[in-house]
Amino acid sequence: MSAVIVSSEGCHLNSGCGFPAPSADIFFLEPYATLHIAGMDFVIGKTTILVALVALVISVFFLAAARPQRMVPGKLQSIGEQGYLFIRDQIAREVIGKDGDRFVPFLGALFFFVWLSNLMGVIPGAQFPIMSSLAFPVALTLVVYATYLYLGMKHQGPIKFFSAAMFPAGVPKAMYILLAPLELLQLVVTRPVTQAIRLFANMFAGHLLITTFTVGAYYLLSPSIIGALGSATSFGVTVVLTGFEMFIQFLQAFIFTLLTAVYIGGSLHAEH
Amino acid sequence: MKADGTDLPNSDDTRATADMAWRSVSNLTAGMLLYGGLGWLIGRKVGHQSAFMATGLVLGIVLALYLTYVRVSNMDRDLTNDRRNEQQ
Numbered sequence A: 001m002s003a004v005i006v007s008s009e010g011c012h013l014n015s016g017c018g019f020p021a022p023s024a025d026i027f028f029l030e031p032y033a034t035l036h037i038a039g040m041d042f043v044i045g046k047t048t049i050l051v052a053l054v055a056l057v058i059s060v061f062f063l064a065a066a067r068p069q070r071m072v073p074g075k076l077q078s079i080g081e082q083g084y085l086f087i088r089d090q091i092a093r094e095v096i097g098k099d100g101d102r103f104v105p106f107l108g109a110l111f112f113f114v115w116l117s118n119l120m121g122v123i124p125g126a127q128f129p130i131m132s133s134l135a136f137p138v139a140l141t142l143v144v145y146a147t148y149l150y151l152g153m154k155h156q157g158p159i160k161f162f163s164a165a166m167f168p169a170g171v172p173k174a175m176y177i178l179l180a181p182l183e184l185l186q187l188v189v190t191r192p193v194t195q196a197i198r199l200f201a202n203m204f205a206g207h208l209l210i211t212t213f214t215v216g217a218y219y220l221l222s223p224s225i226i227g228a229l230g231s232a233t234s235f236g237v238t239v240v241l242t243g244f245e246m247f248i249q250f251l252q253a254f255i256f257t258l259l260t261a262v263y264i265g266g267s268l269h270a271e272h
Numbered sequence B: 001m002k003a004d005g006t007d008l009p010n011s012d013d014t015r016a017t018a019d020m021a022w023r024s025v026s027n028l029t030a031g032m033l034l035y036g037g038l039g040w041l042i043g044r045k046v047g048h049q050s051a052f053m054a055t056g057l058v059l060g061i062v063l064a065l066y067l068t069y070v071r072v073s074n075m076d077r078d079l080t081n082d083r084r085n086e087q088q
Helices: A002-009 A044-068 A075-096 A097-121 A135-156 A158-166 A175-222 A225-268 B014-044 B049-087
Strands: A033-035 A041-042
Touching: A033 A044, A033 A097, A033 A135, A033 B049, A075 A097, A075 A135, A075 A158, A075 A225, A075 B014, A097 A135, A135 A158, A135 A175, A135 A225, A175 B014, A175 B049, A225 B014, B014 B049
Parallel strands: none
Antiparallel strands: A033 A041
């Protein structure tokens, strides 16, 4: 965002230059350093640092919350327990059922990591939602994908797992020729792809929208009535959108985790 | 709710409904990708590329909707049977 603002410096409503609309370029941040290890380039940039920070914050918080287990919990322990119970009761038990408890650590780690990564989009100083870089939702989805495929094949057996998905009951046999490939594609390709894209696209669009109105407020700021009014409106919209974005950030983290639980539950219990 | 979750009702209803809702979206995507793509390929070989692709896309959507209909019917029947068994 700062790059756009710097490039548009001195560019205002009446200064003759057009509106410097932010593009997808704002998601390609300048790397701080590049490490060459074993013929591969490892880029250390803002995103890398933010990811490490998110992982550290979550680890430290839950370790600290779990450390002194008292019967009358302190503030930290209480917040930690609320977070744990939310995942256990609203997602794991609600969706997976009695087997859900053993997946709470996985689902909890996933939820809080995604949520905090998304929140980085509105935290001053960070202002970059990590999940708007496609690689991160894809990496998380691959972990989820491997988990539910493994669980499905382990609990139902590979043949039953795939055949239950590909050959639904109540369909004329001839229709399987058309439907089985569709179901296989759904299970193996579109299910993980839509899970990753949903998270990525929401974060990408939200960040772009907030940036557009922020730059708009800066661009319109000029000594004229239209400029002042336009700038104030654009700034107001930015504030409202930021609030809305925080809701979306939570919602997308919840949906990502809920879907993971749905897929895991489907792998554990055979379809009818 | 007990702490160990032993008093939990069967979560099949919740999961099946949630699964169905999300699944219909990826079924539609898969249908359009598969049969739209197939139509596109056939069109490349035979000619009339856009006609074949459009037909494939519509076929994909129709099949995905049919699949959703079948799955929902199956789910509805299973859940009704489960409830009936629980009552007996």
